Amino acid sequence: MFGELISLVDLLRGGAVDASAKKAAAKRREAVLPMLETYFLLKDLVDEGAALVTDAGPQPVAKIQTMSDHDAEATLAAWDVALKRQAFRMRAVSQLIFGQEFLEVVSPELREKLYAVVGSKFSRATSLHGIGAALFFRAIFPVEKSDLDRARYIAVMAGENGEILNMEKAEEEISQLREGLETYRAVVMKLASADEVMSLSAEARKRTDLSGTHGKS
Numbered sequence: 001m002f003g004e005l006i007s008l009v010d011l012l013r014g015g016a017v018d019a020s021a022k023k024a025a026a027k028r029r030e031a032v033l034p035m036l037e038t039y040f041l042l043k044d045l046v047d048e049g050a051a052l053v054t055d056a057g058p059q060p061v062a063k064i065q066t067m068s069d070h071d072a073e074a075t076l077a078a079w080d081v082a083l084k085r086q087a088f089r090m091r092a093v094s095q096l097i098f099g100q101e102f103l104e105v106v107s108p109e110l111r112e113k114l115y116a117v118v119g120s121k122f123s124r125a126t127s128l129h130g131i132g133a134a135l136f137f138r139a140i141f142p143v144e145k146s147d148l149d150r151a152r153y154i155a156v157m158a159g160e161n162g163e164i165l166n167m168e169k170a171e172e173e174i175s176q177l178r179e180g181l182e183t184y185r186a187v188v189m190k191l192a193s194a195d196e197v198m199s200l201s202a203e204a205r206k207r208t209d210l211s212g213t214h215g216k217s
Helices: 002-022 025-056 062-067 069-099 102-106 110-118 127-141 147-158 169-192 192-206
Strands: none
Touching: 002 025, 002 169, 025 062, 025 069, 025 147, 025 169, 025 192, 062 069, 062 147, 069 127, 069 147, 169 192
């Protein structure tokens, strides 16, 4: 997930720069709210994803196997709730990218590039579309038969093909993502007046905050 998100954020950042340079002020302001919603969703995806990877460690399945039944169930329950939020965030990001007109305002060429990065035209399990679809299906229709099946979804979220997480790679990608997101946010903040951005940021945060949804992690 993290590596694929880097490409997505890079494209969004470039699109925001393009909007700032080329579009009329009124059109730019129209694009700010969905762009801020996208920012907050991506930031929460990265923050909670990073927390999950840190908690699970490189071998989440093996970690669960070493725990008592009580501790394993408590840990898995917390992971389940967090993964459900991740599923809904990824779905919301996809809906913003594929269903909103703001991309046409930002850059007419950007939509197809984003489609390719997200992977909606492909069935690869490690594309953002594949990961998001797997997590969302699992959130709606839990089908795991064992605790170990539940633990494996940490690796699914991270975009791994197996059960082992490459912690060094994940940490590097998370760092890159956070830097890219802050640059993206800084560019978006220039697309409208300070008062407008403050108001729109509050609205975008309200729309995207899942911290009290589907339980607590």
